[in-house]
Amino acid sequence: MARPLAHDDVFQAVASPARRTLLDKLSSREQTVHSLAESFDMTLPAVSQQLAILRRAGLVSARRAGRWRVYRLNAEPLREMARWLDNYQRFWTARMKALGEDLKRYEKQDERWR
Amino acid sequence: MARPLAHDDVFQAVASPARRTLLDKLSSREQTVHSLAESFDMTLPAVSQQLAILRRAGLVSARRAGRWRVYRLNAEPLREMARWLDNYQRFWTARMKALGEDLKRYEKQDERWR
DNA sequence: TGGACGTGTAAGACTTAACTTATGTATAAT
DNA sequence: ATTATACATAAGTTAAGTCTTACACGTCCA
Incomplete structure (x- = not known):
């Protein structure tokens, strides 16, 4: 590999x-540059x-392909993003449960989240 | 809301x-700016x-909190990213299965993916 | 073989991002 | 009251990103 697979590049x-x-x-089908540019x-x-x-x-x-260049999706690098996101998935389930208590606690202390 | 929740901003x-x-x-705990800056x-x-x-x-x-400002994670907007990614998840399972055939097909046609 | 087509790439203008330094503001400590 | 602390924000600089125009290259077709 000429370049190390850059993690950051995907994000x-x-x-x-x-x-x-x-x-x-x-993601629906492979396409030429021309075809992609048309709808843009x-x-x-x-x-x-x-x-x-x-x-x-x-x-x-x-x-x-002849004088065309056909582009195709390769979703593989997105797995890394998905993995990163997995660490946060617990929050938007846990958070729901904790929200009620938080609100009560912070309202009492007159602390406002923004 | 002053601003519509900008989808793009999260990405x-x-x-x-x-x-x-x-x-x-x-994600491990809420922290002050100072505390965050120290480890950076x-x-x-x-x-x-x-x-x-x-x-x-x-x-x-x-x-x-006093003269501190305590920052806290709010992972909720990441759900949108997760939803977007979900549309691609099928590829990195489906792709695995299809890979063998693809290789055979394209080698035969002397077409190289890069 | 010459010209049209499909695409990549270089060069330049313009916009946006990200840092540093400097200044302002609120709270705490003395 | 004055000073220090914790942070935000403004101003300015430099680097990155994104477009447009112009041109180069390979492929197909007449």
Whole structure:
């Protein structure tokens, strides 16, 4: 591998709404750059650049098909995100139960959460 | 609400390694800014600014305690991320099964995925 | 073989992000 | 009251990100 698989890149790649939309589109079927750019309010080079970022993050792969380039989703790197999120999943179940007590406690102390 | 809960902010807030570390630290216990800054190679104002971003994304809340400000994790907005990820989870199970066939097919056609 | 098509990439302008230093504000301590 | 502490915020600087335009390259077609 030329570059160590950069953990951060996945989070960062997915931080952009445009790139998330690209991934969403590719999740239904593999597509050419042209096809992806059509359904966007972006020029083709812009889309191509975003795809390059996704490619570096390992989230998509591309193959040549004639003069087209067909992009395909590779969801594997998202597992890392999912794993990270798993550590927090307990909170949005536990929190629900604790919420009532918290409210009572902090209202009494006149402390406000914001 | 002054601002509609910005969906994008959560993804973007979590894109920064520093902010993820802050969340990780807060997941064990609520802490003051000073306490958080100590375990970081960042100045206190820098930490404070990152916390402000997390606050805007709804990922942390703060209360005053004397002259301290105690920050607390609020994992709720991460549910949205988890939901988005759920749409992809099927790939890293399905993909495993399909991988063998894909390899055979594309090797035969001399198409390389990169 | 020349031209159109599909795409990648380079260069530049513009926007946004992230830090540092400096200043302001509220609370606590003396 | 004055000073110190804990933090937020403003201002300024530098780095990153994202677009557009222009151009290069490979592939198909006439």
